[in-house]
Amino acid sequence: MSEEKPILEEAGAETPLIEIKNLRKVYQVPGGEVVALDGIDLSINRGQIYGIIGMSGAGKSTLIRCLNRLDTPTDGQILIDGQNILTMNNKQLMAMRRKVSMIFQSFNLLMQKTVARNVRYPLEIAGVPKAKANERVKELLKLVELEGKADAYPIQLSGGQRQRVAIARALASDPEVLLCDEATSALDPMTTQSILALLQDINKRLGITVVLITHEMAVIRQICSRVAILDGGRIAEEGTVDDVFVHTRSAAGKRLFGILPSEEEDxxxxxxxxxxxxxxxxxxxxxxxxxxxxxxxxxxxxxxxxxxxxxxxxxxxxxxxxxxxxxxxxxxxxxxxxxxxxxxxxxx
Amino acid sequence: MNWSHVFWQVPYKVCMDGWNGLGNFLYKTVFGFVFERSWKILWPALGETIYMTVLSTLLSYIIGIALGVLLVVTRKGGIKPMPKFNMALGTVINFLRSIPFIILLVMLLNVTLAVTGRMTGTMTISFPLTISAFPYVARMVEGSLMEVDGGVIEAAKAMGSTTWQIIWKVLLPEATPSLINGFSICMTTILGYTTMASVAAGGGLGATAVTYGLSYRQYDIMYAASIMLVVLVQVITVAGTSLSRKKDHRIR
Missing domain, CATH: 3.30.70.260 (ACT domain)
Known part of the structure; x- marks a missing residue:
């Protein structure tokens, strides 16, 4: 097993940045209810790249959307930097969302705005002066290696480039956490590699905690330090990536990875x-x-x-x-x- | 000038006099026509039509955009869901939309008098026109805004945008091409409504066509007025479509 310590462990000193306690989310549907999350307990340390993996319908999307309250949980607690985000008022919620950025599977860029305007959007809504904002946009585009595309419109970019714009936009508000909602699922394997490398780079250089959900184990294996396997709205397994991959105990994990056949199905x-x-x-x-x-x-x-x-x-x-x-x-x-x-x- | 003559005279002249004869005929027709009495009726009517149409469209858009935004924002799953308010608003809009303009015009006579101080006239007619058109505009705007990708709105939310910021910086700008298209469609519809303004002596091309065609049997004026209306609709539609395309950055 790898002896390498997770990135930034020395600096972050094992302090949990995100703590999820007994999180439940129940959707009301005609003729009953659907339990999407059924008592989730997780703690994510500062500076980690934390992966959450599960089949479709396991609740991983709901879980990550609860972390910035795009979805409101039914019950439980989410502490980010010690603050319970579920009791926040509107103003606190806006401030929290600027510290917890998000990127999406479908990029969700403003299609009628240029790349530069897209990246400037978070600065505009935060009231940053124009000159300063433009300066920051330049820095961010350089970080994601898209300096030449400032005046292009999203339609003129490839999928990977669009995700880079989305990443630059997510970083504009100087976040502490970056949530990745299936960020590479719409990309081809080569592009996925470059986006993952970029995420890793951001994690290392800027010390931003990354929480990503995916259904691809390759993604987890490549950049995550810890992983949680979600199954039927519960955490089936949680631990370091090395540990979970090798000593997969849960049925869900075995189904997902298929690395080692389990003893009973020799x-x-x-x-x-x-x-x-x-x-x-x-x-x-x-x-x-x-x-x-x-x-x-x-x-x-x-x-x-x-x-x-x-x-x-x-x-x-x-x-x-x-x-x-x-x-x-x-x-x-x-x-x-x-x-x-x-x-x-x-x-x- | 009898328009019906133009149609058969053109091939006739070409056959009888050759191209020179046609040139002579067109020269006389076009220049003679512009200074003819009929134009003294048609030019002011065109002005009145444009005036009524533009004024009513702008007024109904001021109300319609606000209501359209409200409909989208307060709907279930919207940015700020208020289902009961949304339903009440939707019902009122549907109710207003279902009253035919000609009936609304009569129903509103007293209100029009109270608001504008007159019951008839080009400016006055813009009031019932606006009342009749804004529910239609509201639904049109709603349709355009609903086309905006929900994911983009979600992203804006996730970045900590307030509801106002989402409306001003995401919803309306992203829907701009569709809103422009809707605007030209609404304008042509309102242009159609203005023809009914003749009932309240609103004037305009429609009223001219009806009055001269029906009462005086001067069909040339009726045809001329109709052709002008057709050209007007074409201009509005083409302008709307091309501006919409020009503003749409989703086209490479």
């Missing part, structure tokens, strides 16, 4: 086979070559599903089991000596 094979489980720390180790060399067997790989998490391999490989019981024992011993978990695969 892999099935037509021929006698062995399952080798990689749990990190075997980086660059030539297991198969070693097997061939040390045990003198021809290794037939039936399937392999190994993914790097923080540079460590995680996953499993299924190889055909040698017919000779002595050789089999030798193979298992060799692999176990290498620190790998080996199991016989159930025959289907």
């Amino acid at each position: 892999a099935v094979s037509d021929v006698p086979a062995l399952r080798i489980v990689f749990e990190g720390g075997k980086e660059g180790m030539p297991i198969i070559a070693g097997l061939v060399k040390n045990c003198g067997v021809d290794v037939n790989i039936l399937s392999a599903d190994i993914k790097p998490i923080n540079g460590q391999p995680y996953g499993q490989m299924i190889i055909e089991s040698p017919d000779d019981p002595d050789v089999r024992i030798q193979v298992v011993r060799y692999l176990t000596d290498q620190g790998l978990t080996v199991k016989e695969v159930r025959q289907g």
Whole structure:
């Protein structure tokens, strides 16, 4: 497992910036009610990139929208910097929303305004003098690498560029928190990478706490330090990304990741086979070559599903089991000596 | 000048006298026509029509935009939901909209007298015209504002905008192209209403067409007035569409 500390941990010193206590959200629908959030408890530290992942309908969108009160929770508490945002009056709410910015899946830019005017909008509504605001807009566009596009209209930009404008706009009010509501879900993989890199950069350079929701585990794996798995309006699992990905305990997590098959639903094979489980720390180790060399067997790989998490391999490989019981024992011993978990695969 | 002659005289002249004859005919027709008596009737009528239309459109837009914004802002799921108020307002607007202008004109005679001091005349007719048009305008504005992407409004909310800021800086600017289109549609509708102003001696092209066509059987004036109305509607529509397109930055 990675020994790297989450970003800014030294500076933020583990103080929770956002605390969610027993949050409930119930929607009234004709003929009953829908429980979107069912008692959420979370605490998000300053300077973290916190990921919330779940299937559609798990309540993740509702949860993130409660954090700036776009949705009003039915019950519970949300403390941001120690202040309960659910008891705020209108004026306090406006001030809070300038400290808690948000970006969206569909970017939500003002289509009739130029890029510069879009980024200037938060400054305009806060009453920042024009000259000062324009200066800040220039800085922000430079930060998101869109200096040349100041006078373009959003329609002339690509999806990734639009999201960059949205990010610049979200940063204009000097926020402490950036909420990302499926911010990369409408983008292609390459663009997603660049937006994630930008978010990470913002987190590192400006020390802004990032809370993002997504249904893509790749996003979480790439930039988050902590993750919560949401399922049916409850937190199924919460912890550091390394921990949650490797030791996935909840059914929801297993469904989402599919990294390691759970014990009860063991892999099935037509021929006698062995399952080798990689749990990190075997980086660059030539297991198969070693097997061939040390045990003198021809290794037939039936399937392999190994993914790097923080540079460590995680996953499993299924190889055909040698017919000779002595050789089999030798193979298992060799692999176990290498620190790998080996199991016989159930025959289907 | 009899307009019906123009239609068959053109091919006739071309056949009989060749192109020179046509030029001569058109020269006489056009220049002779401008100084003819009929134009002394039509020019002032055109002025009255434009006056009534523009004044009523502007007045009904002042009321209509405010109401349209109120309808959108207070609707369920709007920026400031007030469902009961919204329903009451919607009902009143629908009620006013459903009264035909010609009936409203008569119903309002006394009110018009009280407000403008007169019952008839071009300026006076603008009052019932405005009353009749503003509910229509309100619904038109509502439609335009409803087209604004809800996500953009949400983003504005998330940035800490007040309701006023959302209305002024997001809702209205984002809906501008659609509002311009709606404006030209409302203007042509009000232009149509002005023809009914003849009932209250409002004057204008419509009244001229009805009076001369129906009472004096001077069909040339009726046709001329109608053609002018058609041209006016075309000008308003084309101007509205092109301005709307020019202002729309969603077009690359």
